[in-house]
Amino acid sequence: MQLAAIIVSLVLIAVGVALFGRAILQIYQHMRLGQPVPKGTRTGEPGRRTVTVVKEFLGHTRMNQWGPIGIAHWGVAVGFFALLLTIANAIGQLFKADWLLPLIGDWLPYEIFTEFFALVTTLGILALIVVRQLSKPGRPGRKSRFAGSNFGQAYFVEAVILIVGACILTLRGLEGAQHGVDGYEAGFFVSYPLVAAFKGLSVGTLQNLTYLVAGIKIATSFIWMITVSLKTDMGVAWHRFLAFPNIWFKRESDGDVALGALQPMVSKGEPIDFEDPAEDAVFGVSKIEEFSWKGLLDFSTCTECGRCQSQCPAWNTGKPLSPKLLVMALRDHAHAKAPYLLAGGGKNAEGEERATEEQLANVPAAALAEADRPLIGTLEENGVIDPDVLWSCTTCGACVEQCPVDIEHVDHIVDMRRYQVMIESSFPSEAGTMLKNLEKKGNPWGLAKKQRLAWTKEVDFEVPVVGKDVEDLTEVDYLYWVGCAGALEDRAKKTTKAFAELLHIAGVKFAIMGGEEACTGDSARRLGNEFLFQQLGQQNVEMLNMAFGEDADEGVRVEKSKKKIVATCPHCFNTIANEYPQLGGEYEVIHHTQLLQHLVDEGKLVPVTPVEGLITYHDPCYLGRHNKVYTPPREIIAKVPGLRNEEMHRHKERGFCCGAGGARMWMEERIGKRINNERVDEALSLDPDIVSTACPFCLVMLTDSVNGKKNEGKAKESVQVVDVAQLLLDSVRTPVEPGGDGETADAPEPDPDPEPVK
Numbered sequence: 047m048q049l050a051a052i053i054v055s056l057v058l059i060a061v062g063v064a065l066f067g068r069a070i071l072q073i074y075q076h077m078r079l080g081q082p083v084p085k086g087t088r089t090g091e092p093g094r095r096t097v098t099v100v101k102e103f104l105g106h107t108r109m110n111q112w113g114p115i116g117i118a119h120w121g122v123a124v125g126f127f128a129l130l131l132t133i134a135n136a137i138g139q140l141f142k143a144d145w146l147l148p149l150i151g152d153w154l155p156y157e158i159f160t161e162f163f164a165l166v167t168t169l170g171i172l173a174l175i176v177v178r179q180l181s182k183p184g185r186p187g188r189k190s191r192f193a194g195s196n197f198g199q200a201y202f203v204e205a206v207i208l209i210v211g212a213c214i215l216t217l218r219g220l221e222g223a224q225h226g227v228d229g230y231e232a233g234f235f236v237s238y239p240l241v242a243a244f245k246g247l248s249v250g251t252l253q254n255l256t257y258l259v260a261g262i263k264i265a266t267s268f269i270w271m272i273t274v275s276l277k278t279d280m281g282v283a284w285h286r287f288l289a290f291p292n293i294w295f296k297r298e299s300d301g302d303v304a305l306g307a308l309q310p311m312v313s314k315g316e317p318i319d320f321e322d323p324a325e326d327a328v329f330g331v332s333k334i335e336e337f338s339w340k341g342l343l344d345f346s347t348c349t350e351c352g353r354c355q356s357q358c359p360a361w362n363t364g365k366p367l368s369p370k371l372l373v374m375a376l377r378d379h380a381h382a383k384a385p386y387l388l389a390g391g392g393k394n395a396e397g398e399e400r401a402t403e404e405q406l407a408n409v410p411a412a413a414l415a416e417a418d419r420p421l422i423g424t425l426e427e428n429g430v431i432d433p434d435v436l437w438s439c440t441t442c443g444a445c446v447e448q449c450p451v452d453i454e455h456v457d458h459i460v461d462m463r464r465y466q467v468m469i470e471s472s473f474p475s476e477a478g479t480m481l482k483n484l485e486k487k488g489n490p491w492g493l494a495k496k497q498r499l500a501w502t503k504e505v506d507f508e509v510p511v512v513g514k515d516v517e518d519l520t521e522v523d524y525l526y527w528v529g530c531a532g533a534l535e536d537r538a539k540k541t542t543k544a545f546a547e548l549l550h551i552a553g554v555k556f557a558i559m560g561g562e563e564a565c566t567g568d569s570a571r572r573l574g575n576e577f578l579f580q581q582l583g584q585q586n587v588e589m590l591n592m593a594f595g596e597d598a599d600e601g602v603r604v605e606k607s608k609k610k611i612v613a614t615c616p617h618c619f620n621t622i623a624n625e626y627p628q629l630g631g632e633y634e635v636i637h638h639t640q641l642l643q644h645l646v647d648e649g650k651l652v653p654v655t656p657v658e659g660l661i662t663y664h665d666p667c668y669l670g671r672h673n674k675v676y677t678p679p680r681e682i683i684a685k686v687p688g689l690r691n692e693e694m695h696r697h698k699e700r701g702f703c704c705g706a707g708g709a710r711m712w713m714e715e716r717i718g719k720r721i722n723n724e725r726v727d728e729a730l731s732l733d734p735d736i737v738s739t740a741c742p743f744c745l746v747m748l749t750d751s752v753n754g755k756k757n758e759g760k761a762k763e764s765v766q767v768v769d770v771a772q773l774l775l776d777s778v779r780t781p782v783e784p785g786g787d788g789e790t791a792d793a794p795e796p797d798p799d800p801e802p803v804k
């Protein structure tokens with residue numbers, strides 16, 4: 047028994063270690079097939095990056111959003127590394143059954159440590175096995191976050207961890223029995239029942255049992271190692287190693303998720319100069335090897351947990367896009383194509399093969415076939431990613447927010463869109479109208495510039511215009527960036543007028559641009575037209591800098607803290623705050639709900655009139671997830687007397703998109719249920735009187751859906767969709783007259799009937 051266990055174990059260890067070393071080299075070579083990244087972008091602030099990795103691993107900060115599942119995974123993940131020495135112990139036990147690790151083998155803290163992690167690993171994996179079984183896609187279908195994941199691989203990994211955990215505890219029991227542990231003690235606080243069970247067995251039996259269990263533990267561990275070494279695309283196993291570099295090299299060195307700004311377009315690791323692009327510049331991504339090495343690392347790190355999929359609005363409304371399946375498809379394609387690329391294969395811009403026949407002579411046929419697949423293409427074209435998948439994304443960021451290993455889905459999706467739009471001109475045709483309008487008129491509706499100021503005639507106070515009523519913005523506290531929707535779309539204009547009136551009431555000095563400003567370029571950029579975004583952005587940045595009193599020719603600069611902008615549109619807010627710095631525009635930008643909350647806190651706006659009714663607030667993705675503004679709108683709602691707020695099931699970090707982001711506002715939604723209808727169904731399930739939000743795009747999408755539901759008789763006529771600013775104005779504008787019976791404006795008695803919100 048002993049000899050057999052030794053021989054089998056040593057052979058498996060030798061093969062496992064050799065193959066594992068080869069696999070690591072292979073993965074490294076695969077990553078090197080990707081493009082370089084701009085210098086310093088993935089390595090800046092190494093100390094902070096290291097702290098992030100430690101926090102995310104030891105604190106499981108990304109996983110703990112998932113409650114008990116996060117705790118169970120912590121046990122398994124930390125236990126894997128904490129219990130590595132038990133392999134050395136088991137090898138020693140093969141030769142001498144009562145062998146202990148030198149120095150620490152019978153050191154009480156180490157024994158407690160081992161017992162603790164053996165317990166949490168075993169319990170953790172049992173819990174995760176139960177979770178997977180309960181969430182199998184059988185009945186719930188695509189509602190299961192595991193739909194499309196590789197179940198066989200997951201079962202294998204789960205079985206290995208369970209067997210190893212059980213072996214460690216059994217070996218502890220055998221160790222205690224051989225070393226004469228005769229009562230419950232701290233060093234055997236978990237395994238003592240096993241010690242007691244083994245007591246009374248002969249020494250020979252205990253030794254043989256030790257050889258057997260140590261052999262099983264070693265064989266199981268190294269069969270796992272051999273298997274994963276032969277399958278380097280097995281994310282469910284490899285993520286436990288690749289997650290560390292993937293998190294360390296994440297986009298944001300401060301540890302934040304890759305949301306907010308999109309990154310400038312780069313080719314071969316250098317930003318593209320659109321005024322004079324290099325001859326061989328690559329625009330966007332049309333082949334797997336055109337992703338950066340970090341992109342390829344992202345794909346390989348995916349553990350197929352499906353947390354991204356469970357939150358994706360496209361997937362949840364029956365569209366073909368699942369961020370998990372997208373990442374898995376890219377990973378599988380990258381691994382399958384790698385032998386061809388490693389042999390020197392690749393096509394030039396004309397589609398001609400660069401490699402010689404000799405170079406490709408030993409490349410497996412499967413890899414050659416994989417190399418012929420278009421990255422974006424339909425099923426008939428044998429594409430890796432279907433165009434319907436690519437264009438279904440709203441860039442809501444729910445996937446990025448949820449991913450426990452920090453995969454940067456949105457950046458990858460936009461990179462693929464960039465090639466389709468800028469080189470192939472291949473995108474949903476409806477979006478072409480929006481692009482043309484942006485090019486010609488500077489706004490997506492194609493309305494005349496002078497229309498931008500039309501709303502100012504519809505309010506009964508003066509709205510100062512920069513360059514006309516005020517010379518420049520040094521005379522005011524804020525530039526109010528109205529945005530295209532706020533200036534031109536009827537429903538959004540209500541928010542604009544309400545917000546301007548609130549500023550007027552609070553005595554805030556503000557001004558608006560004179561109508562020459564253009565769209566910020568949010569939709570153009572997210573559609574993939576980076577060139578147009580750069581054009582619009584440059585134009586706006588120049589105009590803004592000038593309005594704030596800067597003069598590039600004279601070298602006059604104004605510090606960022608003096609360039610204050612407030613925006614009612616979260617898309618404008620995000621672009622100006624997070625993306626215009628890439629174009630030389632540094633401003634202090636806040637969202638209107640932040641400013642309103644501040645004015646209410648300061649007592650400059652006092653909501654007094656009750657607005658009766660049940661309200662539910664919808665988080666705009668570009669305000670919430672992309673910029674972490676969750677509290678101010680809720681604080682304002684809480685301050686309006688009479689309102690009772692009830693959260694939808696999906697809110698804050700897990701809020702559900704309205705369907706308009708990522709330029710989806712300008713595309714038809716032909717597949718599955720409309721995303722705005724899904725969101726409104728969720729809102730209406732609370733039977734609210736008011737659905738509130740803080741974004742003109744959300745306002746339009748939600749209003750459209752609510753109106754449709756009213757027409758179908760599925761929503762009560764009185765339900766309103768309003769911006770938080772409108773609610774606040776309604777409460778501030780018409781204060782309750784103090785009554786003779788002790789009523790005061792500060793303590794109003796709620797009216798019996800719901801008061802409509804204007």
Ligand code: SF4
Nearest residue numbers: 358439440442443445
């Ligand atoms: S950004 Fe939103 S819509 Fe796009 S894949 Fe991620 S979750 Fe889905």
Ligand code: SF4
Nearest residue numbers: 348349351352354449
């Ligand atoms: S959340 Fe991240 S790791 Fe999990 S399936 Fe999605 S991409 Fe993969």
